[in-house]
Amino acid sequence: MSAEPESRRPLKSRDTGWARAWAAGLARRGVSPDTVSAASVACAIWGLAAFLCAGRLEGIGRVVALLAAALAIQLRLVCNLLDGMVAVEHGRGGPAGPIWNELPDRVADVLLLVGAGYGARMAGVGWAPVAGWIAAVLAVLTAYVRELGRGLGQPADFSGPGAKPHRMAVLTLVAVAAAISEPHWRAAGTVIAMGLVVIAVLAGVTVIRRTLHLAARLAAPSVE
Numbered sequence: 001m002s003a004e005p006e007s008r009r010p011l012k013s014r015d016t017g018w019a020r021a022w023a024a025g026l027a028r029r030g031v032s033p034d035t036v037s038a039a040s041v042a043c044a045i046w047g048l049a050a051f052l053c054a055g056r057l058e059g060i061g062r063v064v065a066l067l068a069a070a071l072a073i074q075l076r077l078v079c080n081l082l083d084g085m086v087a088v089e090h091g092r093g094g095p096a097g098p099i100w101n102e103l104p105d106r107v108a109d110v111l112l113l114v115g116a117g118y119g120a121r122m123a124g125v126g127w128a129p130v131a132g133w134i135a136a137v138l139a140v141l142t143a144y145v146r147e148l149g150r151g152l153g154q155p156a157d158f159s160g161p162g163a164k165p166h167r168m169a170v171l172t173l174v175a176v177a178a179a180i181s182e183p184h185w186r187a188a189g190t191v192i193a194m195g196l197v198v199i200a201v202l203a204g205v206t207v208i209r210r211t212l213h214l215a216a217r218l219a220a221p222s223v224e
Contacts, residue, residue, distance in 0.1 A: 055122025123189030162202030
């Protein structure tokens with residue numbers, strides 16, 4: 001995780017007591033922010049496995065797997081929160097921090113979104129992997145445009161409506177909604193698949209919006 005505050009996503013959760021306590025505890029134990037970043041990928045692998053298991057299961061087993069996927073997504077976000085806090089607030093950021101800040105996030109996005117798509121296909125929605133891959137590619141593009149802007153000397157653009165917290169919120173909600181609703185109707189995988197379509201649309205809008213923001217900033221006359 002980078003120790004540069006200007007590259008950080010603005011998060012209200014950073015000021016909560018539990019987040020400060022957990023970050024302080026990790027720092028006291030000598031856990032590096034890069035290790036916390038890597039843990040987010042482990043959570044994404046857990047989420048991937050849970051979505052795939054859900055695609056093979058029925059009844060209560062499917063419900064449990066979907067709730068496990070939702071939990072994994074939220075733990076991934078907790079790791080993303082804490083790595084920055086350990087790096088910045090506790091001064092443990094290293095020279096390779098920018099790499100660990102970005103690459104695990106992109107891997108985690110792909111694992112969760114594509115995993116959800118293949119899990120929905122196993123449950124019976126044949127086109128779901130296409131939605132998952134499109135959502136994953138657009139998710140990576142949102143980060144690409146943000147980092148492109150930074151490379152051109154512009155401030156990091158974390159605008160939505162399909163930024164990482166928004167994508168993961170939607171994916172969490174659809175996993176929980178599927179766990180609650182699917183036992184009552186015969187359309188396993190449909191809620192997840194439709195959620196991936198929503199995520200793809202939101203991410204696509206975000207790519208366009210961030211690109212327009214960047215173009216406008218580059219076109220604006222410089223103030224000396």
